[in-house]
Amino acid sequence: MTSETLEQGATRALDGRTRKMSTGRLGDRLFGLSAKGSGILLLVIMAAIAVFLIVKAVPALRADKANFLTSQEWNPDAAQSRFGIAQLTFGTVLSSVLALILATPVAVGIALFIAFYAPRRLADGLGYVVDLLAAVPSIVYGLWGLQFFVPKMNGVATFLHDDFGWIPLFGGDTVGGQCILTASIVLAIMILPIISSITREIFLQVPRANIEAALALGATRWEVIRMAVLPFGRSGMISASMLGLGRALGETIAVALVLGTASGISLHLLKPGGNTFAANIANTFAMAGKIGQSALIASGLVLFVITLLVNMAARAVISRRKEFV
Amino acid sequence: MSTVNLTGPSGIRKFKDKLAFVAVCAAFALAVIPLVTLLYTVIKNGAKRFDMEFFTHSMNAIGGRDAGGGAYHAIIGTIEQVGLASVISIPIGVLTAVYLVEYGGGRRLARIVTFFVDVMTGVPSIVSGLFVFAFWIALLGFEYMGFAGSLALAVLMLPTVVRATEEMLKLVPNDLREASYALGVPRWRTICFVILPTAFTGIITGVMLAIARVMGETAPLLMTVFVTTAINNSPFKGPQMALPLFVWDQAQLPQQVAIDRAWAGALTLILFVMLLNLAARLIARLRKPVSR
Numbered sequence: 028m029t030s031e032t033l034e035q036g037a038t039r040a041l042d043g044r045t046r047k048m049s050t051g052r053l054g055d056r057l058f059g060l061s062a063k064g065s066g067i068l069l070l071v072i073m074a075a076i077a078v079f080l081i082v083k084a085v086p087a088l089r090a091d092k093a094n095f096l097t098s099q100e101w102n103p104d105a106a107q108s109r110f111g112i113a114q115l116t117f118g119t120v121l122s123s124v125l126a127l128i129l130a131t132p133v134a135v136g137i138a139l140f141i142a143f144y145a146p147r148r149l150a151d152g153l154g155y156v157v158d159l160l161a162a163v164p165s166i167v168y169g170l171w172g173l174q175f176f177v178p179k180m181n182g183v184a185t186f187l188h189d190d191f192g193w194i195p196l197f198g199g200d201t202v203g204g205q206c207i208l209t210a211s212i213v214l215a216i217m218i219l220p221i222i223s224s225i226t227r228e229i230f231l232q233v234p235r236a237n238i239e240a241a242l243a244l245g246a247t248r249w250e251v252i253r254m255a256v257l258p259f260g261r262s263g264m265i266s267a268s269m270l271g272l273g274r275a276l277g278e279t280i281a282v283a284l285v286l287g288t289a290s291g292i293s294l295h296l297l298k299p300g301g302n303t304f305a306a307n308i309a310n311t312f313a314m315a316g317k318i319g320q321s322a323l324i325a326s327g328l329v330l331f332v333i334t335l336l337v338n339m340a341a342r343a344v345i346s347r348r349k350e351f352v
Numbered sequence: 353m354s355t356v357n358l359t360g361p362s363g364i365r366k367f368k369d370k371l372a373f374v375a376v377c378a379a380f381a382l383a384v385i386p387l388v389t390l391l392y393t394v395i396k397n398g399a400k401r402f403d404m405e406f407f408t409h410s411m412n413a414i415g416g417r418d419a420g421g422g423a424y425h426a427i428i429g430t431i432e433q434v435g436l437a438s439v440i441s442i443p444i445g446v447l448t449a450v451y452l453v454e455y456g457g458g459r460r461l462a463r464i465v466t467f468f469v470d471v472m473t474g475v476p477s478i479v480s481g482l483f484v485f486a487f488w489i490a491l492l493g494f495e496y497m498g499f500a501g502s503l504a505l506a507v508l509m510l511p512t513v514v515r516a517t518e519e520m521l522k523l524v525p526n527d528l529r530e531a532s533y534a535l536g537v538p539r540w541r542t543i544c545f546v547i548l549p550t551a552f553t554g555i556i557t558g559v560m561l562a563i564a565r566v567m568g569e570t571a572p573l574l575m576t577v578f579v580t581t582a583i584n585n586s587p588f589k590g591p592q593m594a595l596p597l598f599v600w601d602q603a604q605l606p607q608q609v610a611i612d613r614a615w616a617g618a619l620t621l622i623l624f625v626m627l628l629n630l631a632a633r634l635i636a637r638l639r640k641p642v643s644r
Binding site for chain 2: 054
């Protein structure tokens with residue numbers, strides 16, 4: 028018997044063991060069951076989130092006299108309950124997608140910098156600096172955004188409006204710092220670390236041979252990145268930015284603090300106001316009545332479903348890639 | 353007749369290379385600027401009210417216009433809520449990870465759990481708050497209380513704990529398991545006394561990062577813990593306060609004294625979070641798990 032078959036035999040024996048949960052002893056049975064139970068409990072919690080949100084959302088949806096999907100109103104506690112998620116969906120998607128557009132190139136740049144440009148000894152420390160951005164609580168981003176960034180953005184907004192007002196996005200009658208653009212920039216800062224850390228990991232997996240082959244052909248550093256690194260990391264970058272999008276969609280407090288209170292659908296990025304699912308819930312929950320709370324839960328359910336879909340799509344991209352590598 | 357330059361890449365390619373270098377460095381600088389200004393403004397503005405009164409007084413009977421007051425009640429609340437959330441989520445999280453790594457072995461249930469752990473990571477924090485509100489307060493009829501906030505935070509912590517523990521358990525060399533089995537040690541004792549201790553520092557690091565993450569969560573507390581200005585030491589009775597809620601509450605008042613309190617609260621919160629982060633990384637560096 029060669030050592031190889033011995034090893035195979037050992038692996039098989041171990042496999043057999045993994046398949047059998049316990050040896051029949053009481054301690055083994057209890058421990059195995061509690062481990063399995065915890066896993067099942069996790070699934071139960073996920074199911075419960077969906078079930079309880081649906082159960083509590085139904086009364087409001089029944090009472091709603093307006094179209095839940097297309098109405099722009101939000102008066103669930105009025106005598107004639109009327110509310111819809113149109114402007115919330117619009118504000119949420121617009122601010123998150125804008126944040127994604129702003130954050131992705133920067134995040135990829137950071138990942139490239141740390142993976143290929145920074146001196147090797149510094150790379151870990153620089154990665155930690157970027158991760159620090161992720162450690163800052165969102166309420167602190169909100170406070171900083173409201174007290175420091177919004178006043179700065181007042182000037183920027185006026186400048187953009189005066190000099191680039193002919194671009195429809197920067198047009199409109201009123202401009203101010205508490206606008207969708209400001210919220211998007213704050214969101215972009217918040218999702219930077221998640222996108223860049225995943226992208227960095229993907230970049231570090233690029234086969235050494237591919238990079239060396241490109242170098243051997245006389246490629247400059249940028250050409251190596253463009254020919255060997257970026258094509259390899261494309262699906263990873265896509266899924267990383269989708270995870271960032273999921274994060275931005277659900278971000279609550281920073282957006283709630285930064286945005287003004289005026290509502291309505293407007294493509295004018297500099298107009299004060301705008302609203303998102305999460306900000307709307309945070310701002311109005313304390314004052315909402317029974318139907319109002321139920322309506323907010325209904326909007327939370329929609330947010331849950333949207334983020335679920337985005338995250339699942341991102342995971343699907345990652346796992347499909349795993350099969351190839 | 354033009355000469356071909358064989359000493360290096362042509363001008364345009366060199367230029368593109370330089371341009372890319374500048375762009376990449378600029379991207380990194382763009383990320384550092386907000387971090388630096390944020391830390392600077394928080395420290396500068398937070399220092400104003402970072403005094404003894406802030407840590408020893410609550411906001412009881414202090415209006416938004418009044419100076420003074422502090423975050424004692426909020427700090428108590430945060431510690432209790434986060435502590436309870438850890439007590440709930442760490443055992444469940446670690447056991448789930450043990451199931452996935454030690455028992456799962458590619459079973460269908462394990463694959464489903466893995467998938468939903470990923471999905472759970474993406475649950476927006478406000479949704480977990482709504483869930484606990486719908487379940488604990490609206491359905492079971494409890495009042496707003498610190499423990500409800502703990503439940504919401506536990507939902508957010510759970511996937512992070514599972515992920516971190518799973519990664520660490522995977523790093524434990526198989527030889528250790530086999531050696532233990534060969535000595536006739538039952539499986540559960542192997543896991544409890546050989547595998548988990550080996551991965552212990554790594555798990556602690558992951559858990560501390562998870563705690564740091566939920567400590568700053570505000571959204572789920574809005575609809576579970578509610579707000580109060582008085583000291584409430586019991587997480588099981590009546591509304592409590594928490595540091596993020598304190599900042600949220602004070603930041604929305606127009607008066608400068610309230611804004612100053614908010615900054616001091618933000619500074620306290622950041623210190624808590626950064627210390628946890630730093631401690632976690634130090635532990636991780638001090639004792640790396642045995643490599644394969």
